[in-house]
Amino acid sequence: MRSYIYTLTYFGFFTTILSHLTFTNIKCGTRDSKFVDFEKCYIKAVNRSHKYIDIHAKLFQVPVDNVTVKFELFRNNNHGYKPFFVNVTIDACKFLKNQKNPVMRLVYNVYxxxxxxxxTCPFDHDFIIDHLWTGNIESDFTRLIPIIHGDYAFFTEWSVYNIFRAFINVYVRVSDRQ
Incomplete structure (x- = not known):
């Protein structure tokens, strides 16, 4: 059992030192512009090696107390993005009350x-992610999970009251540290 623990620690350490994560693109969109619109949705460079994301989704019908999020991870295999490891749909309000889903807890802790x-719900304000930078993800996420180098996409679909309202897709590249 001890060697198994050391192996996991070694791989976590290995990816932290040798992996670099960078945002390559972000796409935000709405399926219902009377419900939500994006005032901000962009990537900004901090320096040559790190970038951050800003998202500001303006909600026009508040309060919101029924949110479902579909989260999928894709990996580019030179023939486009294909599903990779994670495809989860959660009730966001229930999750925020009791964070039992370990995959979504890991994703949520990143931002x-x-x-x-x-x-917890209800939400009576806009949805904002402010200055989520790659350094946080590298230190929090890649140290826990060994990740194969390559291009990945995190696709999210946001439904409110069981109606698909918006999507946020974040594209990243995991590569060797330079």
Whole structure:
């Protein structure tokens, strides 16, 4: 059992030192412009090696107390993005009350400190992610999970009251540290 623990620690350490994550693109869109619109949705460079994301989704019908999020991870295999490892749909309000889903807890912890949506429902304000930078993801995410180098996409679909309202797709590249 001890060697198994050391192996996991070794791989976590290995990916932290040798992996670099960078945002390559972000796409935000709405399926219902009377419900939500994006005031901000962009990537900005901090320096040559790190970038951050800003998202500001303006909600026109508040309060919101029924949110479902579909989260999918894709990997580019030179023939386009194909599903990779994660395809989860959660009731966001229930999740925020009781964070039992370990995959979604890991994803949520990446941006929890950079958002105003870090409380339970109802939401009576806009959805904001402010300055989510790659350094946080490298230190929090890649140290826990060994990730194969390559291009990935995180696709999210946001439904409110069981109606598909918006999507946020974030594209990243995991590569060797330079």
């Amino acid at each position: 929890r400190n950079n958002t105003n949506a870090n409380h």
